[in-house]
Amino acid sequence: GESVGLHLPTLSVQEGDNSIINCAYSNSASDYFIWYKQESGKGPQFIIDIRSNMDKRQGQRVTVLLNKTVKHLSLQIAATQPGDSAVYFCAEGLEGGADGLTFGKGTHLIIQP
Amino acid sequence: DGGITQSPKYLFRKEGQNVTLSCEQNLNHDAMYWYRQDPGQGLRLIYYSQIVNDFQKGDIAEGYSVSREKKESFPLTVTSAQKNPTAFYLCASSKRRNTGELFFGEGSRLTVL
Numbered sequence: 001g002e003s004v005g006l007h008l009p010t011l012s013v014q015e016g017d018n019s020i021i022n023c024a025y026s027n028s029a030s031d032y033f034i035w036y037k038q039e040s041g042k043g044p045q046f047i048i049d050i051r052s053n054m055d056k057r058q059g060q061r062v063t064v065l066l067n068k069t070v071k072h073l074s075l076q077i078a079a080t081q082p083g084d085s086a087v088y089f090c091a092e093g094l095e096g097g098a099d100g101l102t103f104g105k106g107t108h109l110i111i112q113p
Numbered sequence: 114d115g116g117i118t119q120s121p122k123y124l125f126r127k128e129g130q131n132v133t134l135s136c137e138q139n140l141n142h143d144a145m146y147w148y149r150q151d152p153g154q155g156l157r158l159i160y161y162s163q164i165v166n167d168f169q170k171g172d173i174a175e176g177y178s179v180s181r182e183k184k185e186s187f188p189l190t191v192t193s194a195q196k197n198p199t200a201f202y203l204c205a206s207s208k209r210r211n212t213g214e215l216f217f218g219e220g221s222r223l224t225v226l
Binding site: 008032034036041042043044045046049089091093095097098099101102103104105106 | 117119144146153154155156157158161169171203205207210211212213214215216217218219220
C-alpha cells in the first residue's frame with residue numbers, strides 16, 4: 001500500500017472501544033471543517049463535516065466536536081471495528097469551496113483485535 | 114457504479130520525460146481537482162476546474178499542466194519542469210463548488226527513476 005502513514009501520530013485502540021482523534025486547526029477565520037478517512041492504497045473518503053455555527057454533529061458511529069475557542073476539532077468513533085483502521089485527517093476552510101481547503105497531516109488509527 | 118477512475122495506478126518515468134495521469138468521473142460532477150500527497154503530509158492542491166474549458170492553479174501548480182475539454186475528464190501532465198515529481202497523485206470531484214465533500218479516485222503513484 002501507499003506509505004502515506006509514515007511519520008504520522010498513531011493511535012492504537014482495542015476493537016470495540018471508542019476512539020478519539022484530535023486535530024488542531026490554524027486559521028481562526030475557517031468556518032467549515034471536514035474529516036476524511038484513507039485506507040492503505042486508496043483515496044480518501046469523506047466521513048463527516050461541520051460548520052462553525054455548530055459545536056457537535058453526529059453521523060453513523062461518528063461524532064465530530066468543534067471548539068472554536070481553542071481551534072480544536074475531534075472525531076469520535078464508537079465501538080471501533082477492524083475496518084476503521086486507516087489514516088484520518090481533518091481539513092479546514094471557508095464555505096466557498098474545496099479549492100480553499102487546508103488538509104492536516106493525519107493520524108494513523110490502528111484497531112487491535 | 115458511479116465513481117472516479119484514475120490510471121495508471123503505478124507509473125515509472127525517467128527524468129526529463131513528461132507523463133500524463135488520467136482522471137475520469139461518471140458522477141456528473143461539475144468540479145474536479147488534482148492533489149499531491151507525500152508521506153506524512155497533508156494533501157496539496159495542484160489544479161482545479163469548476164467548469165469545462167476553465168481551470169485554476171492551486172497551491173503547487175508549477176511543473177504541472179491540466180486540461181478540461183470534457184466534463185468527465187481532467188487529465189494531469191507532470192512535466193519535466195517539476196523538480197520533485199515522485200509522489201502519490203489524487204484526483205477528486207465535487208457535485209458543486211461550495212462543498213468540501215470530495216469524491217476521490219484511488220490515486221496514481223508516480224516514481225521518477
